Amino acid sequence: MSSVIQTEHLTRRFGDLTALDQISLTVEQGEVFGLLGPNGAGKTTLVRLLNGMLAISGGSARVLGYDPASQGDQLRRHTGVLTETPSLYEQLSARENLIFFGTLYGVPEGDLSRRVDEVLDLFGLRERTANKAGEFSKGMKQRLALARTLVHEPELLFFDEPTAALDPEASRQVTDLIASLSRERGRTIFLCTHNLDEAQRLCDRVAVINRGKLLAVGTPAQLARDQFQGTWVEIALRTAPDGRLVTALQALPEVIQVSLDDQKLAVQINHDDVIPAVVVQVVELGGQIMRVNPREHSLEEIYFKVQEEAKA
Amino acid sequence: MNWRAVSAIARKDLYEVRHNRMVWMPMIVLPVVLCLILPLVLLLTAQAAGQDSPDALLDPDIARMMANLPQSMKAELEGLNGNQQMIVLMLGYLFAPLFLILPIMTASTIGTNSFVGEKERKTIEALLYTPATDRELFVGKMLAAILPALVITWLSFILYTLILNVVGTPIMGRIWFPTPAWYPLILWVTPAVAGMGVLGAVIVSARAGTFMEAYQTTGVLVVPLLLLVFGQVFGVITLSVELALVVGLVVWLVDWALLWASQRLFSRYRLFESGRL
């Protein structure tokens, strides 16, 4: 696997404000990489730096092998960016918008029309191609803006808060579309969001930033391991067990703690490998097991834990 | 320079102008008033007044101008009756600087719409994310403003010439327009002035947040042209081939300086740093 994006100590200042502070990260080919952070964290600024839209104050970046600061024009032939606002020409029809951008992105004249039809189809806009973009609903505008990012078949896509302004239905639709795009081989997606459900659903790896600082980066599972000691396993029993069970479980190696709430047993363990031993012990002591559920930490829990720790 | 991109940008900007009444209306109204209505009113009044009416000369502005005429012009007016003198003075001389207001207004209106308008309508960000270079964007937008400014100015001039000769010949007794000084004025000065209009718009747009704000500021560009208008009225200057050549040269030099300044202003880095996107 080769890195599509690589930054080292990437920094951007606006006067006294350090919008991005020594960000070092890599994004690999084919992954969906989520950049999570609250408003003002520096997400949009990072997308701009990575596309050569803003000068770098310090550090370095490499995107698809180009230096965005000096080779932005070449680099942008290979990236597609969905900006926070749809940024469409409202007087132009859906089709005209795509033709215009396709031309600027250098799609050959002979392929342009076919290519535009393809993306219009892909985003379910075929019936509305002749309508002015200004007449579209927010969700349709967002789909048209997504179509625009794909018209030149870029290798690397940036989506900046793609669902922030949408109602739940439109938002769901856009998330589904992004999920289907990510399954196409080789395409890399860099997704900025503060919608943690969306990130949970779409991202292979995430980075958490706040006030320009990178707080954590990794797969959700890695982050959970780093942030939370051990995993919790919930065991639902048919009847409430007696106290001996708790003591016996606590005596097992790799078990950190045990708590009992009526028929519900919660066991914190160092590693998933101990789950069978725990189950055997429960059964031996007469526990009738209904269910065993390892409790996974949601991205939301991880996110808030990371943010919390940064504050402390 | 990728001309396919440049022409796509120019065509897109023109399309937007055609669909924005606030932008194209003044560009139609001014030429109609200037090239059609005003000369017609003057010519028809003169015709109605009869052959030797000296009424026009009673107008204080015209009388003052008459008194200050340089020798060359006095010779030109020699042997003409009052009506004919009035027509030559008004339509042949006083109207000339107004033909500079046409290109400057058209170019600055379109320029403002295309530079600030994109910020205001929040379309510029996606445009800047394309691989089009700063220079291609700049040139495309310049062309979208300068070409229509010249087309409007030159069509207006043709219309003006037709009216002056078709309606004016019975009074003048011959085809007298355009006089030699109009050729450098139209061919040499108006393109320079159109350039000044759009470059001024770029500079104003860098600071302004809305179209109206910028539109009002670019109005300042008309001030030096008004100096030409009043300069003629008060007899300080008179249109001549030499004057047109000199004014044109000055405006081209101003353009050159503005081009240098505005190209630095219109860059991605600056636009995104200004934080108004």
Ligand SMILES: Nc1ncnc2c1ncn2[C@@H]1O[C@H](COP(=O)(O)OP(=O)(O)O)[C@@H](O)[C@H]1O
């Ligand atoms: N052009 C700019 N000029 C000054 N400050 C800016 C500019 N762009 C962004 N900032 C500041 O940088 C910080 C990060 O902004 P941004 O990248 O837009 O955050 P996010 O996209 O995560 O909400 C904010 O404090 C913002 O005000």
Ligand SMILES: [Mg+2]
């Ligand atoms: Mg943002």
